[in-house]
Amino acid sequence: MTMGEAAVSVPSDEDLLVAVRGGRVDSLGILVARWEGPLYRFVSRLVDRPEDARDVCQETFLRVLKKSDAFRDGARFSTWMYQIALNLCRDRARRQKRWGQLVVAGHSDDDRPREHAAPERADTHPDRALEREEARSAVQAALGRLPHDQREVLLLKEYEGLKFREIAEVLGVPESTVKSRMYAALDAMKVSLQAAGVG
Amino acid sequence: MSCERWQEAILGKLYAELEPEEDRALTSHLEACGACVASLEDLRRVRVSLRENEPEVPRLPRVMVLRDAPRLRPALLAASLATAALLAGAGAGAGYALGRQGTRAEKTVPIVGSSSAATLDPATEALIRQEVASRLDALRASAQPDAAAAIPAGVTKDEFQTALTKLERRMETNRAADFGYMMGEIEASEVRTGARIGQTNQALRYVALASNPNVSER
Numbered sequence: 001m002t003m004g005e006a007a008v009s010v011p012s013d014e015d016l017l018v019a020v021r022g023g024r025v026d027s028l029g030i031l032v033a034r035w036e037g038p039l040y041r042f043v044s045r046l047v048d049r050p051e052d053a054r055d056v057c058q059e060t061f062l063r064v065l066k067k068s069d070a071f072r073d074g075a076r077f078s079t080w081m082y083q084i085a086l087n088l089c090r091d092r093a094r095r096q097k098r099w100g101q102l103v104v105a106g107h108s109d110d111d112r113p114r115e116h117a118a119p120e121r122a123d124t125h126p127d128r129a130l131e132r133e134e135a136r137s138a139v140q141a142a143l144g145r146l147p148h149d150q151r152e153v154l155l156l157k158e159y160e161g162l163k164f165r166e167i168a169e170v171l172g173v174p175e176s177t178v179k180s181r182m183y184a185a186l187d188a189m190k191v192s193l194q195a196a197g198v199g
Numbered sequence: 200m201s202c203e204r205w206q207e208a209i210l211g212k213l214y215a216e217l218e219p220e221e222d223r224a225l226t227s228h229l230e231a232c233g234a235c236v237a238s239l240e241d242l243r244r245v246r247v248s249l250r251e252n253e254p255e256v257p258r259l260p261r262v263m264v265l266r267d268a269p270r271l272r273p274a275l276l277a278a279s280l281a282t283a284a285l286l287a288g289a290g291a292g293a294g295y296a297l298g299r300q301g302t303r304a305e306k307t308v309p310i311v312g313s314s315s316a317a318t319l320d321p322a323t324e325a326l327i328r329q330e331v332a333s334r335l336d337a338l339r340a341s342a343q344p345d346a347a348a349a350i351p352a353g354v355t356k357d358e359f360q361t362a363l364t365k366l367e368r369r370m371e372t373n374r375a376a377d378f379g380y381m382m383g384e385i386e387a388s389e390v391r392t393g394a395r396i397g398q399t400n401q402a403l404r405y406v407a408l409a410s411n412p413n414v415s416e417r
Contacts, residue, residue: 159253
């Protein structure tokens with residue numbers, strides 16, 4: 001390999017994980033930098049509070065580090081990572097059910113999104129800005145009403161852009177099950193959004 | 200409502216994941232089925248709404264610190280289980296053995312609540328010793344994880360031991376995770392309380408400044 005080739009080659013996620021497995025912990029830093037945004041976006045829509053999302057993300061990367069040996073050759077890093085995060089979210093949900101929540105989710109000004117959010121539009125007119133805010137709230141509320149298994153599929157497909165085959169791998173279910181959950185989720189969203197006057 | 204057998208294909212079309220052959224078949228079906236056409240259009244509109252009104256995401260913590268959760272080590276758990284079993288055994292004989300002074304060969308047994316020591320005849324002491332020993336043995340046997348009686352039929356001792364070790368590990372992991380969860384809850388509570396106090400203080404400062412005639416908005 002020439003110097004020129006070395007300069008332009010970008011290691012894949014899987015290459016970085018192999019490096020992590022070989023003791024190159026700094027490679028994990030690159031993986032974190034690449035994936036913390038998408039992972040945080042996904043997790044924060046599955047759990048109730050930003051603190052929980054932060055904890056799940058931390059724990060996910062920690063497990064990636066600890067269990068890098070368990071990564072199957074030929075698998076995709078992102079699929080594996082989402083799988084870990086999803087299991088952590090489910091564990092957390094079970095614990096919440098058992099122990100309850102000490103702190104109820106609420107939004108202060110500090111929690112308002114500034115990064116990794118949907119792109120801001122130039123809705124400078126107060127009416128349009130209000131409309132958009134209401135539409136977003138309606139989408140968020142409709143997502144929250146979806147059964148958990150449908151919400152997982154919809155988030156992975158619509159906002160994380162995974163293929164149906166990859167989602168099936170993350171969830172450990174047949175692709176046909178993923179599609180039927182997705183269809184049901186979109187159908188339920190259609191009803192909820194129509195009722196809220198969106199779309 | 201679309202035809203159920205075409206729902207998967209409609210989704211494939213919606214997300215551009217159809218093989219050319221499937222695409223052709225669906226296109227041909229759509230030419231004849233108004234319900235499926237309507238369904239595809241409906242779902243397209245839902246997708247547009249979802250994209251245009253993507254829910255906001257809370258701000259990502261600027262520094263994501265990797266921290267290890269406190270965990271109990273398996274060895275520590277095994278040691279504590281062994282100690283618990285020993286203590287249970289010891290506890291059963293406590294009525295007899297506690298307060299016993301000197302070596303086992305001594306013939307005096309202190310009586311609880313009495314400052315004087317009573318002397319037992321050798322036959323009674325032998326009986327008590329026998330009773331204590333048999334109860335201790337029974338307790339030890341019941342506390343032994345690999346006691347033959349506890350192993351179900353058709354399971355080898357090794358398999359049983361492995362299963363027991365796995366169970367212990369799972370219990371330990373669950374306990375550590377529960378502990379971590381509760382600590383996280385407390386931490387979250389502290390953070391939110393701190394933030395609320397900060398906001399309240401700030402609001403109070405504004406109120407105080409607003410009521411001061413010598414302070415301008417600048």
